Amino acid sequence: MPRRGPWFVLLPLALLFLWHAAVTRQWVAPGIIPAPSQVAESWYRWIFGAAGTSLSPYSGTWLANVLYSSRRVLQGFLIAAALGIPLGLFIGWNRLVSNLVDPSIQLLRPVPITAWLPFSIAVFGIYDTGALFLIGLGAFYPIVVNTTHGVRDTNLLLLRAARMLGASETTILGKVVFPSALPSIFTGLRLGIGVAWTAVIVAEMIAVKSGLGYVLWDAYYVGRMDICVATMCSVGMLGFLSDRLIHGASRILLRWRALEAHG
Amino acid sequence: MAEARGPSIQLRDVWKDFVKRGRRVEALQAIEVAVEVNEFAALLGPSGCGKSTLLNMVAGFDRPTRGEVLVNGVRVERPDPSRAVVFQEPALFPWYTVLDNITFGPKTRGLRPAAYQPRVDALLEQVGLEGFESHYPAELSGGMKQRVGIARVLVMEPQVLLMDEPFGSLDAQTRLVMQELLLSVWERHHQTVLFVTHDVEEALLLADSVSVMTARPGRIKKRISVELPRPRALELTTSAAFNDLKREVLSLIREESRRAAAQSGG
Numbered sequence: 053m054p055r056r057g058p059w060f061v062l063l064p065l066a067l068l069f070l071w072h073a074a075v076t077r078q079w080v081a082p083g084i085i086p087a088p089s090q091v092a093e094s095w096y097r098w099i100f101g102a103a104g105t106s107l108s109p110y111s112g113t114w115l116a117n118v119l120y121s122s123r124r125v126l127q128g129f130l131i132a133a134a135l136g137i138p139l140g141l142f143i144g145w146n147r148l149v150s151n152l153v154d155p156s157i158q159l160l161r162p163v164p165i166t167a168w169l170p171f172s173i174a175v176f177g178i179y180d181t182g183a184l185f186l187i188g189l190g191a192f193y194p195i196v197v198n199t200t201h202g203v204r205d206t207n208l209l210l211l212r213a214a215r216m217l218g219a220s221e222t223t224i225l226g227k228v229v230f231p232s233a234l235p236s237i238f239t240g241l242r243l244g245i246g247v248a249w250t251a252v253i254v255a256e257m258i259a260v261k262s263g264l265g266y267v268l269w270d271a272y273y274v275g276r277m278d279i280c281v282a283t284m285c286s287v288g289m290l291g292f293l294s295d296r297l298i299h300g301a302s303r304i305l306l307r308w309r310a311l312e313a314h315g
Numbered sequence: 316m317a318e319a320r321g322p323s324i325q326l327r328d329v330w331k332d333f334v335k336r337g338r339r340v341e342a343l344q345a346i347e348v349a350v351e352v353n354e355f356a357a358l359l360g361p362s363g364c365g366k367s368t369l370l371n372m373v374a375g376f377d378r379p380t381r382g383e384v385l386v387n388g389v390r391v392e393r394p395d396p397s398r399a400v401v402f403q404e405p406a407l408f409p410w411y412t413v414l415d416n417i418t419f420g421p422k423t424r425g426l427r428p429a430a431y432q433p434r435v436d437a438l439l440e441q442v443g444l445e446g447f448e449s450h451y452p453a454e455l456s457g458g459m460k461q462r463v464g465i466a467r468v469l470v471m472e473p474q475v476l477l478m479d480e481p482f483g484s485l486d487a488q489t490r491l492v493m494q495e496l497l498l499s500v501w502e503r504h505h506q507t508v509l510f511v512t513h514d515v516e517e518a519l520l521l522a523d524s525v526s527v528m529t530a531r532p533g534r535i536k537k538r539i540s541v542e543l544p545r546p547r548a549l550e551l552t553t554s555a556a557f558n559d560l561k562r563e564v565l566s567l568i569r570e571e572s573r574r575a576a577a578q579s580g581g
């Protein structure tokens with residue numbers, strides 16, 4: 053990647069300034085959208101708490117809510133990966149499994165996770181399980197679909213090479229098909245973590261009473277738009293961070309591929 | 316192989332059709348091939364005449380429509396490490412280093428490093444890959460990749476070596492180097508080799524016999540014995556005996572292409 057220099061900060065700064073101007077010059081109706089400085093101040097108090105005693109329910113609760121949401125995302129995502137990757141491998145590799153399972157997945161996949169919400173609450177109640185179900189389900193689809201694609205794209209020549217070297221089907225699946233599908237699997241994981249953050253916010257807004265999604269909805273209800281915006285920024289940062297983490301892992305595991313691109 | 320009686324590779328009246336979008340394509344017709352034990356046999360023909368198809372059936376990647384393919388008297392059913400293949404595309408595992416590519420076969424068979432390491436070291440030296448053990452395929456030139464492709468099958472000590480235009484995608488200079496390398500390696504190991512090529516000089520330089528194929532549908536037009544002294548080197552290609560053989564093969568090819576042109580014209 054070419055060095056970009058400090059230019060990439062220009063557009064965010066311009067947008068921030070525009071936002072500031074829109075509020076202070078009252079281009080928008082006053083009292084609806086908070087100024088950037090106000091958001092920053094509220095966010096700071098939300099994270100570190102207020103000096104002295106404060107009556108604000110948001111004082112110092114940021115980290116706890118971040119941890120609630122992150123844990124849910126991580127758990128749901130891990131469940132989705134643990135189910136989606138092996139299943140995708142088998143669907144891509146075995147005609148029988150493909151005929152048996154793939155149609156059902158393709159049929160269920162268009163149902164948005166938001167549409168599953170009432171079902172999830174009815175079955176799991178207002179507990180963590182319901183949130184994990186939604187997150188896991190949402191992340192599962194891109195993971196399983198991309199894994200399947202990756203497996204089906206395996207170069208026939210490499211399969212033949214492995215067979216003539218005496219590899220069993222299990223060895224081929226582990227040492228040829230899996231590494232060959234790994235780039236595609238990582239694509240699925242990155243899409244999956246994105247869906248997981250969407251799902252956790254939706255689930256927390258409605259189905260459970262903690263986490264950033266809960267704060268978002270609650271703050272909206274009591275008219276604290278500054279906290280709403282701070283929550284949006286927090287979720288955005290966490291989503292970005294988790295995506296970078298997966299990307300970093302793929303860079304390490306797919307080192308051979310980086311060589312290919314530059315060679 | 317002491318127990319082997321008769322030819323090492325034998326194709327008896329082999330026919331092969333492909334069905335492509337509902338249409339039948341005849342790739343091979345009435346193929347009779349016999350390669351003796353330790354013979355270096357070349358299969359020479361224009362592209363699309365069915366050379367790869369024939370080789371794939373000996374490898375066990377594909378089955379004949381009719382007839383039978385025998386290796387050491389046993390009918391070929393599936394790929395097996397005793398029938399090693401070197402492909403035109405190197406077909407190395409890009410996520411493994413050179414060393415891991417070469418030890419893929421022995422490891423897969425559950426051999427201990429002590430059992431194969433001496434052979435690996437000797438092969439790395441023979442094919443000139445010393446110092447490249449920890450490189451990934453993407454870091455190697457085309458010629459180096461093919462060396463890995465050759466080393467990873469020789470380490471299995473196969474009875475039969477099948478090579479499908481292994482130097483076809485290399486530049487002319489590298490190809491010459493690789494031909495000499497293959498000659499020197501073959502002098503040590505003396506496997507039965509079936510070598511597919513469309514290059515007349517390559518076939519004559521390397522092989523004990525050259526079977527010239529017709530254009531599609533592929534048949535064996537003629538088998539020519541190449542009785543040139545071994546060990547051979549590139550200089551052989553300038554000798555009178557070599558050029559006599561080359562003239563013979565070229566006239567066969569000319570005759571065949573005239574026949575094919577007359578057929579498609581009329």
Ligand SMILES: Nc1ncnc2c1ncn2[C@@H]1O[C@H](COP(=O)(O)OP(=O)(O)O)[C@@H](O)[C@H]1O
Pocket residue numbers: 333334335340341342360361362363364365366367368369531
């Ligand atoms: N899997 C296949 N399906 C359909 N046709 C094929 C297949 N493989 C080869 N053919 C056809 O058979 C003929 C011979 O192909 P091939 O053996 O690859 O030729 P060569 O290796 O001599 O260039 C070609 O016309 C090719 O299109």
Ligand SMILES: [Mg+2]
Pocket residue numbers: 366367368479480
């Ligand atoms: Mg071919």
